[in-house]
Amino acid sequence: MHEAARRFGTPLYVYDAAELDAALGRVRAAFRDTRVYYAMKANPNLHLLRRLLAAGVGFECVSAGEIARAEQVGAAGERLIVNGPAKSAEEYQAGARLGATFIVDREEEVGLLPPGSRALVRVNPALEVSTHDHLATGAAQSKFGVSLAQVPGVLAALRAAGHTALGLHVHIGSAIRNADDFTAAFGRLRDLRAVTGPLEVLDAGGGWGLDADLGGIAREAHAAAAHFGAQLWVEPGRYLVAQAGTLLTQVVGTKHTGRDFVLVDAGMTELLRPMLYGAQHPVTALWEGRGQSVWDVAGPACESGDLLARAVTLPAPRPGDLLAIGEAGAYGAAMSSGYLTRSRPAEVLWTGEAWQLLRRRETPQDVWAAELTPEESQSAGY
Ligand SMILES: Cc1ncc(COP(=O)(O)O)c(C=O)c1O
Missing domain, CATH: 3.20.20.10 (Alanine racemase)
Structure with missing residues (x-):
């Protein structure tokens, strides 16, 4: 996971080919x-x-x-x-x-x-x-x-x-x-x-x-x-894709108000399910030790509801640490949006031997690609 984050940046959707095959295998067996x-x-x-x-x-x-x-x-x-x-x-x-x-x-x-x-x-x-x-x-x-x-x-x-x-x-x-x-x-x-x-x-x-x-x-x-x-x-x-997918996000910092927040670089624009359905995704800290305390995991959007998880127990987070949001292969990338002109994350597959880039990270230009210049707008003829 650290290698994927280094190579492709965060936030990042990571899929595991063996998990995809295993899920289909379970369906076929049943x-x-x-x-x-x-x-x-x-x-x-x-x-x-x-x-x-x-x-x-x-x-x-x-x-x-x-x-x-x-x-x-x-x-x-x-x-x-x-x-x-x-x-x-x-x-x-x-x-x-x-x-x-x-x-x-x-x-x-x-x-x-x-x-x-x-x-x-x-x-x-x-x-x-x-x-x-x-x-x-x-x-x-x-x-x-x-x-x-x-x-x-x-x-x-x-x-x-x-x-x-x-x-x-x-x-x-x-x-x-x-x-x-x-x-x-x-x-x-x-x-x-x-x-x-x-x-x-x-x-x-x-x-x-x-x-x-x-x-x-x-x-x-x-x-x-x-x-x-x-x-x-x-x-x-x-069932076929959820467990194969992880949203990898990086700690930006911490903040203490009425609650203790760990601020990360992914939020509702990358994973809407917690906000839309109150969905609870497993959250795993990909760093070592340094005590345990309870945190709300908050995204970067200017929206109070932009929380990926509430009350998760984590070792003390520092900027650059990685969090893995699990069971994110379904309705994760699919529901990601360009709200706030955020670029949808890249999606990569771990084949068991190598990382394969399935979708590159969007650029801001991708997000506004369908918007017309003043000249195009004039000649569009509506
Ligand atoms: C008609 C229909 N079939 C299948 C599905 C897949 O549901 P799930 O992803 O929960 O298996 C949906 C989801 O909305 C649906 O509307």
């Missing part, structure tokens, strides 16, 4: 005979996508940009799902051109799908689940999916419109630790069997917490698919 679609929103780095595609994984895309990334790495047809609660005309067209399967999120979408589409219907099982409110997607009041009562009508409408209604999709949220939540969701779906009849596909989504009982979730998902006589598909994002 979910046999299952098609795996990586929810690329978790980390859309093209290099990671190429690795996963080569390992036989497909992609779930939720924007025109993500579809373009899939196309860029050569994914199409059976390797592609296009999802989203408010798809644009561009997304339908690009998905159709690449032969993707669409996930229908509302009844009106049946009339918007390109002719002859293959589609799954996203079901909202109306369940409260054990995760942060902003990460729950299967509650009755959430914006996702169609109600259980609407499912037969939407399947019938798809068929009547000449589309292929492959089956059902359910995704109840993210970072869910309690396997019982999945059991409950699959249970609600199973109740639909009497009205849907057998189906070709059951897509059980993703959302698996890093310490969730993967074997238990897999067993329940397989049982639900078998109940419909369906093939099982899954869409993990976080």
Whole structure:
């Protein structure tokens, strides 16, 4: 880690190839005979996508940009799902051109799908689940999916419109630790069997917490698919990449107000999850001894909420010391921003033998690249 920081600077996203392979291995071991679609929103780095595609994984895309990334790495047809609660005309067209399967999120979408589409219907099982409110997607009041009562009508409408209604999709949220939540969701779906009849596909989504009982979730998902006589598909994002990623940040200094702060060179612009979801990431000091005390880890943004962690026990920090923020491979770099004209960090991969630069650190010019000069603005003609 020290070598990576020296060579590439900080803040820096560091990925471990062995960890990436291990996570996919665990998924494959738990979910046999299952098609795996990586929810690329978790980390859309093209290099990671190429690795996963080569390992036989497909992609779930939720924007025109993500579809373009899939196309860029050569994914199409059976390797592609296009999802989203408010798809644009561009997304339908690009998905159709690449032969993707669409996930229908509302009844009106049946009339918007390109002719002859293959589609799954996203079901909202109306369940409260054990995760942060902003990460729950299967509650009755959430914006996702169609109600259980609407499912037969939407399947019938798809068929009547000449589309292929492959089956059902359910995704109840993210970072869910309690396997019982999945059991409950699959249970609600199973109740639909009497009205849907057998189906070709059951897509059980993703959302698996890093310490969730993967074997238990897999067993329940397989049982639900078998109940419909369906093939099982899954869409993990976080599980496949979170543990392989570390955000490396450097101590800038310390400050003592009502609390004791260690100020570091990464913050909400590099890792938004603590601020957005109250997410707790493991924080490891990469320096030796010198006593132990409790610190809040604060970033450089002029925002009170710009904290990466609260109340972590660390040896006395000095400028230049390195902190490793763990489990940062998912929704870390992906959610980094150019707010404050901060340059998004570089991303590097440890292959086991060497460091490989996957994405260079942005420059300020990269951040304002789409902004026009006065002359360009004049001639843009709006
Ligand atoms: C439909 C769908 N599938 C899969 C995922 C991946 O979730 P996770 O990264 O928690 O596995 C998401 C995340 O938002 C999603 O919305």
